[in-house]
Amino acid sequence: xxxxPLRVGTVGCGFMGRTHxxxxxxxxxxxxxxxxxxxQAACARGEGxxxxxxxxxxxxxxxxxxxxxxxxxDIDVVDICTPNDTHKEIAVxxxxxxxxxxxEKPLALDAGEGEAMVEAVxxxxxPNMVFYNYRRLxxxxxxxxxxxxxRIGRPFHYRAxxxxxxxxxxxxxxxxxxxxxxxxxxxxxxxxGDLLAHCIDTAMWLNGPxxxxxxxxxxFIRERVHQTTGEKAPVTIDDxxxxxxxxxxxxxxxxxxxxxxRGHKALKTFEVNxxxxxxxxxxxxxxxxxxxxxxxxxxxxxxxxxxxxxxxxVTNGEHPYMAHWWVPGLVIGYEHSFVHAVADFLxxxxxxxxxxxxxxxxxxxxxxxxxxLRSAKSETWQETGAEA
Ligand SMILES: NC(=O)c1ccc[n+]([C@@H]2O[C@H](COP(=O)([O-])OP(=O)(O)OC[C@H]3O[C@@H](n4cnc5c(N)ncnc54)[C@H](O)[C@@H]3O)[C@@H](O)[C@H]2O)c1
Numbered sequence: 001x002x003x004x005p006l007r008v009g010t011v012g013c014g015f016m017g018r019t020h021x022x023x024x025x026x027x028x029x030x031x032x033x034x035x036x037x038x039x040q041a042a043c044a045r046g047e048g049x050x051x052x053x054x055x056x057x058x059x060x061x062x063x064x065x066x067x068x069x070x071x072x073x074d075i076d077v078v079d080i081c082t083p084n085d086t087h088k089e090i091a092v093x094x095x096x097x098x099x100x101x102x103x104e105k106p107l108a109l110d111a112g113e114g115e116a117m118v119e120a121v122x123x124x125x126x127p128n129m130v131f132y133n134y135r136r137l138x139x140x141x142x143x144x145x146x147x148x149x150x151r152i153g154r155p156f157h158y159r160a161x162x163x164x165x166x167x168x169x170x171x172x173x174x175x176x177x178x179x180x181x182x183x184x185x186x187x188x189x190x191x192x193g194d195l196l197a198h199c200i201d202t203a204m205w206l207n208g209p210x211x212x213x214x215x216x217x218x219x220f221i222r223e224r225v226h227q228t229t230g231e232k233a234p235v236t237i238d239d240x241x242x243x244x245x246x247x248x249x250x251x252x253x254x255x256x257x258x259x260x261x262r263g264h265k266a267l268k269t270f271e272v273n274x275x276x277x278x279x280x281x282x283x284x285x286x287x288x289x290x291x292x293x294x295x296x297x298x299x300x301x302x303x304x305x306x307x308x309x310x311x312x313x314v315t316n317g318e319h320p321y322m323a324h325w326w327v328p329g330l331v332i333g334y335e336h337s338f339v340h341a342v343a344d345f346l347x348x349x350x351x352x353x354x355x356x357x358x359x360x361x362x363x364x365x366x367x368x369x370x371x372x373l374r375s376a377k378s379e380t381w382q383e384t385g386a387e388a
Pocket of ligand 1: 011012013014015016017043044045046064065066081082083084086104105106131132133177178194
């Protein structure tokens with residue numbers, strides 16, 4: 001039976017525009033979904049760029065103004081892949097026009113904007129989701145499954161890192177096309193909102209709300225030429241951030257992120273240590289989840305002479321999402337996390353629901369990011385206000 005078409009309008013044709021366009025195309029080929037996404041319109045600021053993107057990915061038309069895209073009657077879902085300072089305005093307008101809305105992370109520039117976005121989608125009653133895509137790597141989803149099965153028992157410690165090195169040169173300009181991440185007016189913050197937001201989303205999904213934080217940030221290079229003016233201007237983002245935290249369940253947390261870790265392009269890791277076991281993940285080998293099983297719910301305590309870390313190759317049909325891909329032993333990668341996000345969104349929307357992380361879920365991450373920045377500024381512990 002022909003699936004109901006769902007007409008997608010993607011705003012932003014850069015890095016994330018590509019991952020999303022690919023995901024909308026792939027999801028219905030690998031998953032049995034209630035809708036068939038139709039790539040209806042792509043929007044970028046330059047006409048040539050929007051058209052070239054539309055032609056490459058098979059969108060039916062191109063727009064250069066997101067307002068025109070949102071106003072179109074032939075768009076059902078607005079897919080936001082633009083820099084952070086645009087998310088709120090586009091999402092609120094889309095929700096008010098009755099469109100379904102999915103957006104890239106972080107939800108917004110700050111929690112105030114995030115609240116307005118949550119209000120807009122909830123008032124309009126439209127399905128929504130934020131692309132915290134790392135949750136949907138099968139090994140990360142497996143970690144969630146193992147925790148929910150009680151395999152690590154009471155959690156004591158959670159630690160996460162996201163390290164890069166691409167902004168270390170003092171000659172790198174800030175702001176404008178390609179470098180908007182270095183301008184806090186456009187990005188909201190530096191590594192806190194860009195990188196740690198991913199770590200925080202995963203952490204709170206696996207281990208519950210982070211209730212208070214104590215943070216330190218640093219801006220190593222304090223002035224850079226701004227691309228739009230050609231003049232040197234103060235750098236307003238955090239180049240590095242580290243914070244301690246407490247989870248509502250009592251576990252202690254330790255998070256670190258920087259763009260000054262020479263040699264690291266995307267060292268993204270997490271580890272959680274519980275009474276009965278530990279789990280460890282490293283994005284360099286995303287098809288593996290490391291598991292130390294001290295005690296299993298079925299077999300009791302592992303004999304000490306056979307206890308050890310186990311590398312689970314997360315490629316079996318029993319593993320999350322993997323039955324939809326190839327055969328056991330064959331790996332999938334980064335782009336599949338976006339395909340899974342689209343598949344989960346369409347499945348939920350088919351039941352009239354949003355998919356996690358919803359705008360409201362992502363607002364909790366935004367609150368933690370904001371508390372982290374507040375803490376770094378005030379040099380005090382800060383309550384986050386994040387809810388389950
Ligand atoms: N989930 C992830 O892992 C991940 C990774 C990278 C980026 N992101 C997020 O995705 C978003 C986009 O990041 P990116 O890396 O794709 O950026 P990018 O610079 O590669 O692309 C941004 C695109 O938005 C367009 N754009 C900017 N302002 C616009 C406007 N007002 N109207 C229409 N188009 C506009 C630009 O022309 C460009 O095509 C950001 O919110 C970022 O935080 C998420």
